[in-house]
Amino acid sequence: MSWKALWIWGDGEASPRNEWRCFRRTFDVPATGAEAASLRISADSRYVLYVNGTQVGRGPVRSWPFEQSFDTYEIGHLLRPGEKNTIAALVLHFGVSTFYYIRGRGGLLAQLDYGSGEVGLKTDASWLTSIHLGQHPRSPRMSCQQAFAEYVDAQVWDGDWMNPGYDDSGWTLAAELGEVGMAPWTALKPRDIPMLTEETVYPVRVESLAKVNSFKLSTVIDVRAVMAPGSEDHADIVQFTGYVATSIRASKAGPATLGFLAWGECLKACSLNGGICEMNRFYGVDPERYLDVELVEGDNLLLIDISTIHVHHGKLEIGVYAEDPIELIFAFPTEGEAESPFLAVGPYDHSVIYDHKPSREVDWEDEAYKSVLGAVKSAKDLARYADKSKPVLPKYISEADVFGLCVWRKDNVPLAVPAQLQNAIIPNAEAGVVPVFEGFDTEVLLDFGKEYSGYLSFEIEAGAGTVLDWYGFEYMDGNYRQQTYGLDHTIRYVARSGRQAYATPIRRGFRYLALNVRNAAAPVKIYGVSFSQSNYPIAEVGRFECSDSLLNDIWEISKHTTKLCMEDTFVDCPAYEQAFWVGDSRNEALVGNYLFGAQDIVKRCLRLVPGSKFQSPLYADQVPSGWSSVIPNWTFFWAIACKEYYEQTNDKAFAVEMYGHIRYTMEHYLLKIDENGLFNVKGWNLLDWSPIDQPNEGIVTHQNLFLAQTLRVASEMGELTGDAESAAKFAEAADRLAAAINAHLWNEEKQAYIDCIHADGRRSNVLSMQTQVVASLTGVAQGERKRTMDAYLFSTPADFVQIGSPFMSFFYYEALAKVGGVNVILDDIRKNYGNMIRHGATTCWEQYPNFLENRANPDQLTRSHCHAWSSAPGYFLGRETLGVRSLAPGWTEVEIAPVPCGLSWARGSVPHPAGGRIDVSWTMDEAAGRMQLDVSYPADVIVQIKLPEGIAGEIKETKLERLI
Structure with missing residues (x-):
């Protein structure tokens, strides 16, 4: 079938950073002929597709932009002939290159074809679009290999936007980008593997409950993007020299703790109020490092040397803790208005480093760069570097370091898990109540029993503005948790009032899931937490x-x-x-x-x-x-x-x-x-x-x-x-x-x-x-x-x-x-x-x-x-x-020659690439030197069966005819 659809997007940047954009099209379905309807769809970077409010699929599969992949769904059973129907898509555009995606530009392409050959619907300027207003595009990168962590405020976005009947009067018409074949998607290829699975799994127990305290102030800055212009277009290693400055504004003087959770990546040295912080004052285990300081009332100048050698990511994580009633904010360190509280000084030099072609090292001994840290004693001293300075754009600054808040603990008071909360993980059980403690956040740690990979969903009841920070990790042993440094596996969900459900569109892999409840005026009810295990669809034949x-x-x-x-x-x-x-x-x-x-x-x-x-x-x-x-x-x-x-x-x-x-x-x-x-x-x-x-x-x-x-x-x-x-x-x-x-x-x-x-x-x-x-x-x-x-x-x-x-x-x-x-x-x-x-x-x-x-x-x-x-x-x-080995291309000839190695029995199956399987079962009487070997296999396979050298025994064969 030929393509009539056009690539579409919204107004604004061609390739915006971490933008979630929603698309809708309401249309009539004819009373007959829609049973064989199929929908072809692709997007840059990823999509989630809905038909009349039902999630149909995710995609596309990873591909080179010049061989963009598209998916095809049979959706006739979801259409409602004679009624208004809605097709909707959430498109997640990364706006940065990763280890599994090369930056293109935002785009959606979709076409509905009926069995008769008639085009029922195609993406064009008649589609409506809106940025997902509840998604925070300033969330930090998950890792250098992946795109972005997740921050969603349900108070400002209706989760029913994909359903028929939704009021989309405030949405705008989509912008047409061009026909199929336009750059960067110069060729389209159909998906070459089946759709991935979505198998629901549940936690097996609540591992622990605790009341906790973490940083009062935190942020993550993408200094790679700040100091290496153009680095969004690639994921190559970069290096640079320069600084980031801010003021920690304290409502009163007092002790505080500074935390840096990516030590060695983008923190080479720092000073506070003009005094260089000696490295021997820091404590903690790499890559977590902490520094106890005394803050003065008002502004405290923090200058950080973010120069880094050979880094993919370039993420600066900063956390500040002070006891109440000290209130803290980050403030712009020099006079005048600025759109962010952070000032970049530099880069003095930057370069891209390749492992397979010539690269240029930056000048680490440049005196102009090296002298800054010792020369800046107060905010006024920053003025002499005005020609190398600029405010850090807000899009590179995260509102909070959710990972740091979940990892670092000033206070951690473990509690026994109430039975009602333990039972909350059981499907269809009564809601579990997460208690609230004055002056503390609450952490509930869930164990899924084994690691899974896919998409998290939860249903809760909470007060408006309650913050739910979810953080997944792979391993713990007693009190030890192996934190996923270098991987921000978090979701911040800000609740609207009442009962609500949310399903993340971002893939994650973990075994343990920590829920930190913050800013809750009343206990939170959990009605369910589940995980959609998603993988290549495979039968476990072996x-x-x-x-x-x-x-x-x-x-x-x-x-x-x-x-x-x-x-x-x-x-x-x-x-x-x-x-x-x-x-x-x-x-x-x-x-x-x-x-x-x-x-x-x-x-x-x-x-x-x-x-x-x-x-x-x-x-x-x-x-x-x-x-x-x-x-x-x-x-x-x-x-x-x-x-x-x-x-x-x-x-x-x-x-x-x-x-x-x-x-x-x-x-x-x-x-x-x-x-x-x-x-x-x-x-x-x-x-x-x-x-x-x-x-x-x-x-x-x-x-x-x-x-x-x-x-x-x-x-x-x-x-x-x-x-x-x-x-x-x-x-x-x-x-x-x-x-x-x-x-x-x-x-x-x-x-x-x-x-x-x-x-x-x-x-x-x-x-x-x-x-x-x-x-x-x-x-x-x-x-x-x-x-x-x-x-x-x-x-x-x-x-x-x-x-x-x-x-x-x-x-x-x-x-x-x-x-x-x-x-x-x-x-x-x-x-x-x-x-x-x-x-x-x-x-x-x-x-x-x-x-x-x-x-x-x-x-x-x-x-x-x-x-x-x-x-x-x-x-x-x-x-x-088991001893099953192929002897010829396509396994047309097979050897079955078990090697017991002291085992008394073994049995199992090996898939045959042409279909069917080879079953082997053997028992070994070592004292008698005898083996009983039973095998079955497709009859058209030539099989050589060998007992171990020096072993006598019996062989039973069963040949299975293939269906033609």
Whole structure:
């Protein structure tokens, strides 16, 4: 069907910062012919669609702006023939680039088509629009990877705006932007995966109740936007030098506490009333830092050096606490009127830093910049910097730091949870009453039992102006809460009077949900809190159980983690980032093959990657993204995953499609081979979160090893698709690179591969387990060296850098599986994943607890508690313990060869990519050396069944005919 609809928006900025805009169109539906009505829709950045008040869907899926995705909904059953009907859409326009969105401009496109081919409705100037007046666009960024936290005032906006009969007389006509094909959405593509699920889950208990006190005054300033003009258009790393000044106006003199919750990001130094605050006066654990001060009556000048090195986000969080009756406000620090209470001094210098192309460092020793802090003793001294100063625009200043208010406690008095409040989380139970305490806020902490990812809803009864601050986080242990620094997972909801419900349009991932009730004149009633779990729609075909209950628990958390990280692409985590990291998804796809068998999401992920070639011909490491970043290994894993997708599906047409992109990027990678035949590149040369020697410039061994493997993959894909000439070229390049690695990166004395050769020619003295694993896995190590590498897999030298993440463990397990080390795999899973289970994990951690980032706080076991790159057991328990392995593309031939490893029984299922599944059940009598093995599988699959070597037994086969 052709497009007749026009892109529309409202008056004002083309790409406003954090704007929620509502659209409505009321129309007549014919008495007949509307049963087959379908609606196509897209928006920039995201939409929520309603038909006659019923929420129909959310979208669009992430895409490059030059390949904008649109969705299609069958809505005939929601239309009311012969009556007035209303289609409405809430559009959330970010106005900034993120790790999953490139800034375009605000826009909505929709078209209703009847089965007859008649266009029933299309976006044009007849639609009505209004800014969502209850949404505060000044809420802070959630994180550098995501858009904005949420602040909604229900007192000034009618939540029924999407319903028929709503009075929209105060709305304005939409502005027509242009036809389909206009920039930046120069091409439209239909959605290539099903709609995501919306499954309602509820809290399992009220974890705690407390009366609390936090900051009296707080704010968040987006100093990145202030100090790095144009940075809204990208998500690249920036650095800058400069200051922010304000006055803390106190109604009387007295003691106070200043709090900074992003220490080290945008607070290099500060002064109060002209006195420099020495760093040894601050207390707290990074990144929280606090300073006790004495305020004078009236204005107290606060000058903050916000200069920062290599930062994505650039968020300054400030909180001030003083005992009543001291009243506090922020005030503009110099004479004259200003539209905000903050003054920016600078930037003196700023630049964008890239990991894969030349960058310019700012001048950190510039005396003009450095002298300011010591020279400003009073507000009058700021006048001499007038030529470098400007008021900070209000749009960059948040009205409150809700995250800081939820995290920091001056007072925290725990209380027993009343039964009526505990019962409030049960659907259809009586309302739970949140008590109110004079001089305190009230916190109710809910536990959902495990982590989920999706959209929060609640129904409450409250007095007008009551503030409900919601804050989700992943982990707690006793009194310890792992606060989500760097992620503002908050919703501020200001209630209107009476009973009301609200559903957030912003995705979040958490297990625990803290509700802080503030400014309440009367108790708040909770009628329900629920969460809409949203993920790629998958049937849980895969199964695994065995005689070891610990392995069963580990398999379950691997499955739940993978499910939560399957959105419109694979994502690294549902909380901190929600970004599609290309390298992560290779391993996640293999896990997904054994758990769910979902292939459309894998194909979609693989297809998105080449769109980044306008950022770099080496391809970006997360897509589509405003951060132009290259991790070469991630590109290599993508190419490997393309071949693995072909092996999984036997989809040769897709292999041909992707081979052209593989050839393109491999040809550019070969341009980075130096005079010694080694791959030498400037990039983010990452493999593992551990202290291996992997500098961002120079020759990194693990990267060379994976490039050699990828060149062989490119050769094999060339042969498959009929490009024999390029196939031969890539095979020869792989051989040359392997020879160079063995010639230049081997340490004969240590009998190991070194980690790198630095850009200055210095050979690394670091030996890591990671490098030896990759040498074994990729086949570059041959003969005696290969035997040495394989020995390290079973007995790691103590002086080698140890594996630091479950992601790296995946490659370790792959290498072990190739040399018969399944026992070692299971032991390692029990040790490392068992540690997660012992700490109450319901999902797999991003890191192991010994990772450097976690050492500042011994209670912090990992950053993200839900990370799909860590779900290896979901793959290896099915592949090795059940023994189900593909032998031919499309799984037309399969091997079933269980490896018991001391287990007395195991059973489970593995999805077959053509439909159906392979079921395996075995019992092992170790004393008798006998196995009973039962298998069932589709009859058109050729199956080789093998008992373990030296084991006798019985095999029972069941072949299942496919429906034609």
